[in-house]
Amino acid sequence: MMPLRRFQIHQPKTVKEAAEMLSHYGEKGRLYAGGTELLLAMKHDLLRYEHLVDVKTVPGLDEIEIGNASLHIGTTVTHRAIEQSVPVREKFPVLAEMANHVANVRVRSTGTLGGNLCFAEPHSDPATLLLALQAHVHVQGRSGERTLGMEELIVGAYETTLATDELLIGIDIPRIAKSQRAAYLKFQTHERPTLGLALVLDVDGNGRSITKARAAVGSVSPKPCRSDQADALLAGPRDKVEKQLDDAAKVLADAADPVDDLEGSAEYKRHLIGVYLRRAFVKALA
Amino acid sequence: MKLSFNLNGRPIEVEYEHQETLAEVLRERLNLTGTKISCEVQVCGACTVLIDGLPVSSCTLLAYEARERNVVTIEGLAKPDGALHPVQQAFIDEFAFQCGFCTPGMILAAKALLDENPKPSREEIVHYMDGNICRCTGYVPIVRAIQKAAQKLSNEK
Numbered sequence: 001m002m003p004l005r006r007f008q009i010h011q012p013k014t015v016k017e018a019a020e021m022l023s024h025y026g027e028k029g030r031l032y033a034g035g036t037e038l039l040l041a042m043k044h045d046l047l048r049y050e051h052l053v054d055v056k057t058v059p060g061l062d063e064i065e066i067g068n069a070s071l072h073i074g075t076t077v078t079h080r081a082i083e084q085s086v087p088v089r090e091k092f093p094v095l096a097e098m099a100n101h102v103a104n105v106r107v108r109s110t111g112t113l114g115g116n117l118c119f120a121e122p123h124s125d126p127a128t129l130l131l132a133l134q135a136h137v138h139v140q141g142r143s144g145e146r147t148l149g150m151e152e153l154i155v156g157a158y159e160t161t162l163a164t165d166e167l168l169i170g171i172d173i174p175r176i177a178k179s180q181r182a183a184y185l186k187f188q189t190h191e192r193p194t195l196g197l198a199l200v201l202d203v204d205g206n207g208r209s210i211t212k213a214r215a216a217v218g219s220v221s222p223k224p225c226r227s228d229q230a231d232a233l234l235a236g237p238r239d240k241v242e243k244q245l246d247d248a249a250k251v252l253a254d255a256a257d258p259v260d261d262l263e264g265s266a267e268y269k270r271h272l273i274g275v276y277l278r279r280a281f282v283k284a285l286a
Numbered sequence: 287m288k289l290s291f292n293l294n295g296r297p298i299e300v301e302y303e304h305q306e307t308l309a310e311v312l313r314e315r316l317n318l319t320g321t322k323i324s325c326e327v328q329v330c331g332a333c334t335v336l337i338d339g340l341p342v343s344s345c346t347l348l349a350y351e352a353r354e355r356n357v358v359t360i361e362g363l364a365k366p367d368g369a370l371h372p373v374q375q376a377f378i379d380e381f382a383f384q385c386g387f388c389t390p391g392m393i394l395a396a397k398a399l400l401d402e403n404p405k406p407s408r409e410e411i412v413h414y415m416d417g418n419i420c421r422c423t424g425y426v427p428i429v430r431a432i433q434k435a436a437q438k439l440s441n442e443k
Binding site: 007 | 328346
């Protein structure tokens with residue numbers, strides 16, 4: 001492999017300065033966090049940038065804070081910091097467990113949650129789980145700040161709705177209520193998941209009935225997907241929902257519209273959605 | 287440009303450019319060729335070095351990220367008198383390598399694991415070492431070596 005082409009790294013001290021740098025360098029520049037995905041694409045000469053804006057030099061973006069209503073994760077928090085965070089392990093075990101299984105320990109040490117979402121690699125574990133958890137991201141550009149849902153942020157393979165001068169500064173995840181059960185499962189034989197499936201269920205006191213469900217599937221197609229219709233089939237008395245799991249999986253697979261790729265055929269991935277939805281259901285309610 | 291960091295316990299300053307990876311600086315500018323480069327995409331673990339105790343893929347991590355931090359390579363594990371680190375000795379005792387190409391990365395990843403979790407279960411070892419690939423041994427002796435090193439390190443304490 002050829003060495004990386006020449007580039008210069010810039011060190012903004014504020015989000016505003018980073019936004020100005022991104023705007024100034026335009027297509028010749030890119031925001032740089034952990035670099036675990038960006039640098040690989042640059043090594044393969046699939047992307048060329050002359051300027052990298054190191055968001056890690058902006059203070060305060062690497063913090064994890066648990067509030068009354070939500071968990072805030074700064075954009076430069078690494079997967080490892082999430083997996084090791086005691087409050088995350090206690091209050092968001094599903095998130096800590098997912099983070100503990102992203103790629104390998106070296107990638108987890110350097111890769112950041114914000115970078116992962118902004119790169120919008122289709123085979124991303126965090127994006128799928130965050131979609132099911134109804135996370136929002138905070139984005140800031142030269143002219144102001146906005147908040148986006150996961151579906152508004154990631155719109156295709158390697159494609160987000162961020163403007164040239166905008167950067168993701170943090171992620172907010174609503175607190176998981178006592179009545180909620182969450183599970184994230186993935187199927188992986190290579191370096192990236194073939195399928196990731198997240199399920200969040202609101203259950204009544206004795207667990208016999210599901211009042212609300214939210215499922216998301218990722219890695220099978222260009223971006224993580226969910227379906228209101230599938231979620232509706234996943235709510236109701238538990239024995240009824242169990243009988244509807246195959247139908248819900250079919251609807252979810254239709255929404256995701258899996259693609260053939262090196263990880264498997266579309267048909268195979270549709271089959272996996274059925275298997276993993278059932279497993280996630282059992283795990284969430286265990 | 288000058289890069290200053292702590293390498294194997296000693297402060298060092300080296301000329302570099304922003305696009306250079308840590309492995310390039312270590313191997314080509316500092317002649318520390320114990321760090322091996324193989325897949326070049328952070329999958330195989332051959333290029334593993336430790337930064338502030340954490341394993342990283344030096345083939346992709348920019349040398350820039352090492353500024354003012356502590357870097358440990360395989361050359362920094364043995365004591366100055368040549369006595370091997372318990373993980374290194376355990377790899378020899380358990381025949382945990384054949385061609386040896388993955389070994390520096392394996393040993394550094396194992397050291398990081400044991401520093402963080404001195405008594406890992408077999409499952410914890412397998413999960414942590416999951417990103418280091420060996421094409422010779424079939425992993426059984428590697429896991430055994432790490433278990434043995436863990437035992438030796440805990441006896442030393």
